[in-house]
Amino acid sequence: MSQPVPTDPGALALLEQPPVDLVVSDTIPDEPPAEWFGCYADQVDVLVAEPQPDQVEQTHRVMSLLAAASTTQYSQNGWVASADRNALGIRTFAVPGRPDVLVPLRADVAPLLLAFAAWWDQNVEPLVVPGNWGYAYRDIRGASGLSNHASGTAIDLNAPRHPLGAVGTVPAAKRAAIEAKAASLGLRWGGSYSGRKDEMHAEVVVSHARAMQLVAALQATPPAAPPAAGQRTLQQGSSGEDVKVVQRAVGVSADGVFGPKTTSAVKSYQGARGLSADGIVGPKTWAAILAPPPAPAPTSRPTLRRGSKGQAVKDLQARLNARYPAYSKLVADGDFGGKTDGVVREFQRRAGLAVDGVVGAKTWAALGF
Numbered sequence: 001m002s003q004p005v006p007t008d009p010g011a012l013a014l015l016e017q018p019p020v021d022l023v024v025s026d027t028i029p030d031e032p033p034a035e036w037f038g039c040y041a042d043q044v045d046v047l048v049a050e051p052q053p054d055q056v057e058q059t060h061r062v063m064s065l066l067a068a069a070s071t072t073q074y075s076q077n078g079w080v081a082s083a084d085r086n087a088l089g090i091r092t093f094a095v096p097g098r099p100d101v102l103v104p105l106r107a108d109v110a111p112l113l114l115a116f117a118a119w120w121d122q123n124v125e126p127l128v129v130p131g132n133w134g135y136a137y138r139d140i141r142g143a144s145g146l147s148n149h150a151s152g153t154a155i156d157l158n159a160p161r162h163p164l165g166a167v168g169t170v171p172a173a174k175r176a177a178i179e180a181k182a183a184s185l186g187l188r189w190g191g192s193y194s195g196r197k198d199e200m201h202a203e204v205v206v207s208h209a210r211a212m213q214l215v216a217a218l219q220a221t222p223p224a225a226p227p228a229a230g231q232r233t234l235q236q237g238s239s240g241e242d243v244k245v246v247q248r249a250v251g252v253s254a255d256g257v258f259g260p261k262t263t264s265a266v267k268s269y270q271g272a273r274g275l276s277a278d279g280i281v282g283p284k285t286w287a288a289i290l291a292p293p294p295a296p297a298p299t300s301r302p303t304l305r306r307g308s309k310g311q312a313v314k315d316l317q318a319r320l321n322a323r324y325p326a327y328s329k330l331v332a333d334g335d336f337g338g339k340t341d342g343v344v345r346e347f348q349r350r351a352g353l354a355v356d357g358v359v360g361a362k363t364w365a366a367l368g369f
């Protein structure tokens with residue numbers, strides 16, 4: 001096997017501060033059980049590192065400096081390896097969303113490996129504990145050279161379920177997605193090795209500079225916004241702010257959890273509107289829920305005064321009685337006489353309106369019409 005090409009400038013001074021919220025502790029858990037050690041074989045027949053053209057010159061400069069000076073060691077992917085985990089900047093991290101899954105990793109690239117682990121947990125299979133590991137100072141099994149775990153740039157997920165060399169321990173349908181996700185994070189999944197497979201394993205395969213770009217991009221990505229009302233189909237089991245919108249529309253308690261009561265109310269709502277009463281809020285039901293409310297009928301309330309007669313006067317008298325029972329005991333007869341005039345003026349006085357006994361737009365509005 002050929003010598004590794006250093007892609008890590010090796011300058012530990014370049015180590016960036018890890019994202020504080022990911023670090024759990026500076027101590028490293030006990031090493032994994034012996035039956036996992038197979039993983040630390042890594043890839044034995046493919047040289048991983050592929051420095052990008054603009055980094056070749058820098059890499060060569062670094063290599064010559066190192067050749068002259070040092071005993072610096074590199075793992076197979078060209079990153080600095082060491083038995084001194086503190087010198088490498090190894091910290092222990094929790095997988096996002098899984099505070100129980102702790103993995104020791106080189107801090108500056110940890111976000112990439114952790115993002116892969118979190119994605120695996122959500123999209124491939126839940127991570128089991130124990131079963132996950134990162135940094136370990138080990139040789140590649142069956143070959144000379146240091147495992148990428150020795151630089152803290154590799155991670156094993158659900159190790160007992162994916163023994164070294166076993167093929168097909170993850171569903172075939174998910175393999176392409178796993179490879180794509182790994183590539184997007186500057187990683188390679190051991191299941192795509194050309195030689196012996198290692199389906200528990202993923203490792204950094206890009207230069208330090210590229211890895212830092214990917215970390216920055218990852219950390220700049222805002223968390224996905226919750227779906228807005230109407231963006232997704234909702235049914236029993238759904239939860240979120242958009243469920244509350246449905247619940248308000250169908251008249252149940254808006255707790256954001258789509259349970260049996262919400263299903264029942266949605267069915268009633270659908271039935272009342274000629275929609276298929278399946279209890280599932282799809283595009284048609286959303287359209288009904290989100291339709292703008294009918295425009296209020298134009299208010300062409302006539303201006304009333306003493307001597308006016310008709311339905312509008314009846315409405316006025318009824319409203320005054322309902323709203324101000326303590327002082328309005330009018331007969332709602334549709335005849336604007338002296339008694340009605342008196343009540344209107346009293347209302348206007350109390351409402352801070354011009355006290356003229358004339359029921360125009362302002363007085364109507366103050367009465368809630």
Ligand SMILES: [Zn+2]
Binds near residue numbers: 040201
């Ligand atoms: Zn591994």
